[in-house]
Amino acid sequence: MQRRWDIFCTIIDNFGDIGVCWRLARQLTQDHHQTVRLWVDDLASFSCIAPDVNPEIQRQVVQGIEICHWQCMPAEIMPAEVVIEAFACELPDVYVAALLQRKKQPVWINLEYLSAEPWVTQCHGLPSPHPSLPLIKTFFFPGFVQGTGGLLREKNLIAQRSAFSTIAECEFLQRKGLLARKPGEIRISLFCYDTAPVTKLIRILFESSKPVLLIVPEGSAAGSIASLLNNSSSQTGKLIQHGQLTVQIIPFMEQTDYDRLLWSCDFNFVRGEDSFVRAQWAGSPFIWNIYPQAEGAHWKKLDAFLDLYTANMPEDMADAVREIGACWNGKYEINSAIWLNFLFFRESITQHNKSWVRQLFEQVDLASSLVKFAENRL
Structure with a gap:
């Protein structure tokens, strides 16, 4: 009715x-x-x-x-x-x-x-x-x-995600003015709070042995990255190049386009609640920047989610997920070893996420x- x-x-x-x-x-x-x-x-x-x-x-x-x-x-x-x-x-x-x-x-x-x-x-x-x-x-x-x-899950969401082919991805990237993929590239979306260790992440990505495209919406995180790279990098408009790292700064997207951005990326850094849930439906490995709360109340929420999410993971993969989550949220200092360990499990986490989505879909x-x-x- x-x-x-x-x-x-x-x-x-x-x-x-x-x-x-x-x-x-x-x-x-x-x-x-x-x-x-x-x-x-x-x-x-x-x-x-x-x-x-x-x-x-x-x-x-x-x-x-x-x-x-x-x-x-x-x-x-x-x-x-x-x-x-x-x-x-x-x-x-x-x-x-x-x-x-x-x-x-x-x-x-x-x-x-x-x-x-x-x-x-x-x-x-x-x-x-x-x-x-x-x-x-x-x-x-x-x-x-x-x-x-x-x-939140629209009736046709999973079907749309499944139908998002390589051709559809290329059309989306072109329509939104996003760079086409390079061979072997690691493509990352970054949406985070000001408290996230963005500068440390950028320094880690400097050292990548593979080309990295980091896609960042306009805002304070993009400003911090631009300031960090301003003197040592080539910058043209919304593109910043530093060695193997390319940063593309973009306007905020309408929500259905943002979903497709998540589908197009190999890793998604997300924050708060909305993008956090959409990253799970996207299926790629994700890192959640939880909203900081007084007296560390957010740590209980982060741990509770990770307990559920990693329940069926092998121990070494679960440790990698937990470690980067803790570092990204400020409990420990993020470094190259932690990032590379998470990167190592990329395919395994992607496979795990398929099972995780099926589990969530039962609700x-x-x-x-x-x-x-x-x-x-x-």
Whole structure:
């Protein structure tokens, strides 16, 4: 049944939260034929990954989804039947007041951050009564195992990935102005937080015995790389050449193009939640830059994921994956030996990832889980 959905998103680190919400909104609309209104507080950042969004227009329809600037909510707002409060953002007071006016209480869902920690299955689906109003929301946790809400995965995603041939890759690279592959080249995408040891990675890649193409979106990481290489390298526009290393700096991509970039690379450095999940569907070896949290809480999340992900790996391969993950997130110092050890297992990790994707595919995807949950309560 077609329902009306309101999704609320505050943009914290520019792209992670809105990346998830935009994918969810599109999947609800395209795969499940729901009517979606997406409330966002930063249309300018949103437009970086959704070029059809005009940051100057407070209310617009893009790909069948109504997009509204959060601060421009009318006092007479009519809430939807299903309300998603994404990543602990708080609904506006005027909207909460409008919820009270509805004869039938909407399904109010608190969509939480993705985590592999064991406690998630115990908290998924728990009610959270409002402290002072007769309203109840429900905690909904994405996850990697049964008993969670699953991961975002469009109906045709795996088929599209399988159909991405060498010819399709060449066409994509040409369309996006990306360099064609060189024989024997290692192609890497790099998307990370400012805390990642980018400079050390660049120095390691200097020493590569094979040609390396590093593809980096515009931003602080690209700026750091450009500054590091400025005096010792040839630079033409968005291309920087240093020995065997070529760095190509690119604009942020629309999400479906970003997926294809991940499919085109041999290794993917990803950050946060959205690109982290997409790297897993891509199947190539990936290194996750987890969002740093107070008191080292992110280490528990990283370890919990790696416990699941490496469970069926040979011990030496699992050690290589864990070691580079710890180094990339600042627990230890990354060096050439650690990178080369990870590189050594490239084919084995790629094969492992095929099994990992099949395991994840056994879950119901997140959008389908949300639709079923909402229908059971309406």
